Amino acid sequence: MTEVALPTAGIINADYVLDVADNSMHTFGIHENDMVFIRAQDFAESGDFVIVMKNGDAFIRRYCKCGEGLEVFMAGHSGVPSIIADGDSNVQIVGKVVGILRTFENDDQDGFREESVI
Numbered sequence: 001m002t003e004v005a006l007p008t009a010g011i012i013n014a015d016y017v018l019d020v021a022d023n024s025m026h027t028f029g030i031h032e033n034d035m036v037f038i039r040a041q042d043f044a045e046s047g048d049f050v051i052v053m054k055n056g057d058a059f060i061r062r063y064c065k066c067g068e069g070l071e072v073f074m075a076g077h078s079g080v081p082s083i084i085a086d087g088d089s090n091v092q093i094v095g096k097v098v099g100i101l102r103t104f105e106n107d108d109q110d111g112f113r114e115e116s117v118i
Contacts, residue, residue, distance in 0.1 A: 012037045012098055012099040013039060013098060014037035014038055014039050014098050014099060015038060015039055015040040015095070016037075016038050016040070016095075017035050017036065017037055017038065017101075018035070018036050018038060018051070018058070018060075019033065019034075019035055020032055020033060020034045020035070020036060020060065024059075024060075024075050024076060024080040025049075025060050025061075025062075025075065025076035026076055027076040028049070028062060028076040029100075030049070030060060030076065030097075030100060031102065033102075033103075034100050034101065034102050035100070035101040035102075036049075036060065036097050036099070036100055036101075037097070037098050037099035037100070037101070038051055038095035038096065038097060038098065039095060039096050039098045040094065040095050041093070041094075041095060041096055042092065042093050042094065043093060044063040044093050044096055045063070045065075046063060046064050046065050047062065047063070047064070048062070048063045048096055048097075049061070049062055049063070049096070049097035050062075050063045050073070050093050050094075050095065050096050050097065051093070051094050051095040051096075051097070052073045052083060052091060052092065052093055052094070053091070053092050053094050054083055054090055054091045055090050058094070059073070059075075059083065060097065061073030061074055061075060061082070061083060062074045062076070063093070069086060070084070070085075070086050071084070071085040071086075071091075072084050072085075073085070073091075
């Protein structure tokens with residue numbers, strides 16, 4: 001993921017924006033080249049989409065508190081592994097996804113362009 005500076009004041013309560021680098025979360029509606037708005041926080045509720053750091057790498061995952069001390073960060077694609085934290089200090093939540101910006105572009109002669117904030 002690449003961090004992108006984008007003004008969001010008054011639109012979305014976010015601390016930073018990340019560019020999604022792949023389609024590992026596409027079944028949850030988060031696609032490659034989407035821009036996700038992140039609020040910095042180190043906690044989440046089950047079902048939240050979060051930014052999780054593992055060994056210095058950042059991932060977007062859906063959070064699930066599955067039991068005492070067991071946390072699972074689910075990927076949106078069956079070929080992408082979930083991240084399981086069972087007291088693992090190398091895994092931490094660093095933010096919550098609070099919005100998505102997707103741009104659709106068609107470079108045909110009509111010059112069609114559509115942008116949406118989800």
